[in-house]
Amino acid sequence: MKITGSIFVFCTFVYHTTNPPYFRLKWANIRITMKKLLTAVALLTSLSLFAQSTPKEFTISGTAKNLQLNDKIYLEIAGTQPLIVVDSTLVGNDKRFTFKRKELDEGTVYQVNLARAQRVIVLIEGGEAIDIVADGTEKGNAVVKGSKNNDYYQQLIGMYKVMNEKSLKWQEEYAQAEQKKDSKKIAQIQQDFEAAGKEFTAKVKTMIPEMGTSLAALFATNFLNPEVEFATIDALAKRFEKERPTMKQAQVFVGNAKRIRGIQIGDEAPEITLNSTLDKPVSLSSLRGKIVLIDFWASWCGPCRQENPNVVRVYNRFKDKGFEIYSVSLDKDKNAWVKAIEKDGLTWPSHVSDLKYWQSVAAQTYGVNGIPATFLLDKDGKVIAKNLRGEALEKKLEEVLKVNN
Numbered sequence: 001m002k003i004t005g006s007i008f009v010f011c012t013f014v015y016h017t018t019n020p021p022y023f024r025l026k027w028a029n030i031r032i033t034m035k036k037l038l039t040a041v042a043l044l045t046s047l048s049l050f051a052q053s054t055p056k057e058f059t060i061s062g063t064a065k066n067l068q069l070n071d072k073i074y075l076e077i078a079g080t081q082p083l084i085v086v087d088s089t090l091v092g093n094d095k096r097f098t099f100k101r102k103e104l105d106e107g108t109v110y111q112v113n114l115a116r117a118q119r120v121i122v123l124i125e126g127g128e129a130i131d132i133v134a135d136g137t138e139k140g141n142a143v144v145k146g147s148k149n150n151d152y153y154q155q156l157i158g159m160y161k162v163m164n165e166k167s168l169k170w171q172e173e174y175a176q177a178e179q180k181k182d183s184k185k186i187a188q189i190q191q192d193f194e195a196a197g198k199e200f201t202a203k204v205k206t207m208i209p210e211m212g213t214s215l216a217a218l219f220a221t222n223f224l225n226p227e228v229e230f231a232t233i234d235a236l237a238k239r240f241e242k243e244r245p246t247m248k249q250a251q252v253f254v255g256n257a258k259r260i261r262g263i264q265i266g267d268e269a270p271e272i273t274l275n276s277t278l279d280k281p282v283s284l285s286s287l288r289g290k291i292v293l294i295d296f297w298a299s300w301c302g303p304c305r306q307e308n309p310n311v312v313r314v315y316n317r318f319k320d321k322g323f324e325i326y327s328v329s330l331d332k333d334k335n336a337w338v339k340a341i342e343k344d345g346l347t348w349p350s351h352v353s354d355l356k357y358w359q360s361v362a363a364q365t366y367g368v369n370g371i372p373a374t375f376l377l378d379k380d381g382k383v384i385a386k387n388l389r390g391e392a393l394e395k396k397l398e399e400v401l402k403v404n405n
Contacts, residue, residue: 055102056126063096064136073097074113106247107215123149123215152216213244262367272362274352290324296373298330299340304372308344310390328362329353
């Protein structure tokens with residue numbers, strides 16, 4: 001049995017970890033720690049710390065039976081490195097603590113650090129009155145009440161714990177069955193595991209529409225395999241884009257969904273404006289009215305360099321017939337980029353890059369996960385073909401530009 005990585009974890013997880021906790025039904029080591037799970041939810045906040053919106057007041061109060069008078073309680077931004085402490089308070093005579101603050105973003109994942117003995121995750125979007133009842137011990141339990149966000153979060157964590165416990169049990173049984181070469185038992189364990197995984201996924205998918213456009217909904221996507229359940233993820237991304245376009249966590253999540261969805265034939269090509277080799281901004285739209293090949297490449301990309309002679313040949317043949325190339329480099333080193341342009345004879349004027357490697361804004365927008373990657377646009381800026389090379393590109397241009405052999 002194996003739990004492997006997903007590209008989605010609240011929008012930012014794709015850039016920080018390779019092991020979010022969706023259950024892929026394969027056999028191998030199946031241990032997912034709570035530390036990784038908490039890291040997943042915590043990273044929701046990593047891009048929102050400096051966002052500005054209308055402040056909304058919230059309170060977080062609570063008690064823990066193992067706390068003592070004047071024990072220090074910390075309110076922290078979960079998952080930050082180094083850890084960001086935003087407030088602290090002391091336990092009172094009634095063994096209670098209270099934080100009153102204003103939420104400046106449209107959602108933050110906090111953790112309440114109970115005298116450094118127990119940490120409790122709290123999802124805040126503003127306006128909540130949260131109440132925590134905890135044990136105050138390292139592996140103790142905690143109940144968080146006061147918002148649907150946290151209700152859903154705790155429900156998901158509970159489901160996860162049950163599934164993980166079952167999986168660990170099946171793993172032990174599977175190892176024993178392998179030693180005994182009991183193929184019938186192995187088949188039964190695998191069948192049980194797959195059935196439980198499907199049931200788990202189905203329940204998460206049912207919950208997501210109920211969660212609306214909330215932090216909890218973003219967290220829930222961690223339990224979905226995007227290779228199989230992308231339709232659910234994509235529907236949620238479109239809903240966030242429509243209903244909460246300014247939410248920072250949602251913006252990254254939507255961007256990741258778009259990257260996976262990619263640009264399809266018939267779509268209008270999104271605008272790209274990046275700096276040229278002369279550090280001057282060049283927009284894709286400046287070439288409107290021509291047939292344009294958007295060519296994603298890099299100096300370090302062997303297949304790209306091998307394809308460049310074909311691209312040069314096609315450019316030279318059609319450049320006077322209404323054809324232009326807009327080259328987007330995924331380089332990090334400007335000197336290497338410029339030298340490759342010169343060495344390969346890429347004489348067209350539109351060469352751009354933000355020198356951000358795979359984090360290139362343009363590559364993310366167009367769903368580029370491998371290079372070379374090309375998009376052929378008509379005169380109105382709509383995509384009419386993708387990833388054409390060599391003779392195939394030449395024949396398509398002959399057709400579009402009505403050029404005879």
